[in-house]
Amino acid sequence: MPTPNIIAYLVLALWPFVAWQLWRRLDPGRALIWTILGGYLLLPPLTAFNFPVIPDLDKMSVPNLMALACALWLVKDKISFVPHSPIGKALIGAYVLSPFGTVLTNTDPLIFRAAMINGMRIYDSLASIAYQLIALLPFFLARRYLGTPEGMRAILAALVAAGLAYSVPMLIEVAMSPQMNVWVYGFFQHDFWQTVRYGGYRPVVFLPHGLWVAFFAFMALAAAAVLFRHVAPEARPKALVVMLYLAAMLVLCRSAGPLVYALGMVPLILLVPVRLQLVIAAGLAVLVVTYPVLRGAHLVPIDQILAFADTLSPERAYSLRFRIENEEILLARAQERPWFGWGGYGRAFTHDPITGRQLNIADGAWVILMGTYGWVGYVAEFGLFALPLVLLGREALGQPKAALSPWVGAVALILGANMIDLLPNATQIPFTWLMAGALLGEAERLARARRAADAELRRDRNNAAKPLRTVI
Secondary structure (H helix, E strand, O other): OOOOOHHHHHHHHHHHHHHHHHHHHOOHHHHHHHHHHHHHHHOOOOOOEOOOOOOOEOOOHHHHHHHHHHHHHHOOOOOOOOOOOHHHHHHHHHHHHHHHHHHHOOOOOEEOOOOEEOOOOHHHHHHHHHHHHHHHHHHHHHHHHOOOHHHHHHHHHHHHHHHHHHHHHHHHHHHHOOOHHHHHHOOOOOOHHHHEEOOEEOOOOOOOOHHHHHHHHHHHHHHHHHHHHHOOHHHHHHHHHHHHHHHHHHHHOOOHHHHHHHHHHHHHHHHOOHHHHHHHHHHHHHHHHOHHHHHHOOOOOHHHHHHHHHHHOHHHHHHHHHHHHHHHHHHHHHOOOOOOOOOOOOOOOOEOOOOOOEOOOOOOHHHHHHHHHHHHHHHHHHHHHHHHHHHHHHHHHHOOOOOOOHHHHHHHHHHHHHHHHOOOOOOOOHHHHHHHHHHHHHHHHHHHHHHHHHHHHHHHHHHHHOOOOOOO
């Protein structure tokens, strides 16, 4: 386990003061964005204050908690933690409470000849529930402050600005190897050899892995694309330069997955009407939520995907094949306790029967969730990501004459791509929850407008149907 230096802990301890100043100087929407996004990009990974009873305070939890604290005590606002949709309420209840089911069905230890893995305890469920609630905070706050077209544009503008700023340390690492975290925080956060790709280095900066940096670069590029499409004509040359520069940064990240997302999503953002963008994003969400069923029924064309990957890079195809083989083993393991999973402590993996050594690795968020929390936990988390996309798709199809913001389509496609990336990787981050909450707020706003328009139309029809009274 790497040992962070004093600077790492100092920066983590100072972030609440940074967040407080952001909320004092900016409107709540932009303050929320920069509290979450800034903390994700700048705070040290694998560094936490470990206090008894409460969850670890790290780069994920500190910004989330400070955003809530500033909203309650500085803005003095009331935050609703309950969506309008009954399905949303059920998903939040399942997401928060499912750890109880996991613990109660996993009290038995796993015993091997020379080792043992403990069973789950009630304390484990309380810690998991606290973690789940903290993870949801950007979702609730973004639903409150960013669920408007203006909020969507603020999200996109922040991604572009952050992408341009983060490109500086990224370029340094491309040229000199990933060293920023070592220089600033005193340790390297992952396996260095995984940063060597295609004759160069993948930047890591202060994120957990180069894949996370590459996906962030994709998000910044997608945001730049929609701003280029809808910017004023006189500003279009500058917007084009920004978009091309961020595209170059994505290429320098040397990660195939985000490049594929960019090839698929950027043309949709640049060319496709917003209404169709929302329908496509909803389709991606449904595909991801049903992915375990499709994999279990052998309806995913694994062989064809591997053959295509082999044509691109035999090395990448080998890595993908290794992941898929592990997923098949872990999926079979998860099916032994399908509803609430196996819980923590590595219980969801297969182990050596003698030593108890873990025999598998898990990369994709979907298989990690299936193994740890079962179908209940998987549907709850992925359902909360998918719900706003499905609701927006319904509004797009149900209101053919409604004016839809171009910004909401881009954010929806970015979230849809993030959901796709949760199949090979575990890239659910606080900003994922922020985008989902903002889109849910926008979907609820559109639904309210539709209901108001329908009520007014009914009143007009009723008034037209009333017979005229003769006045004598």
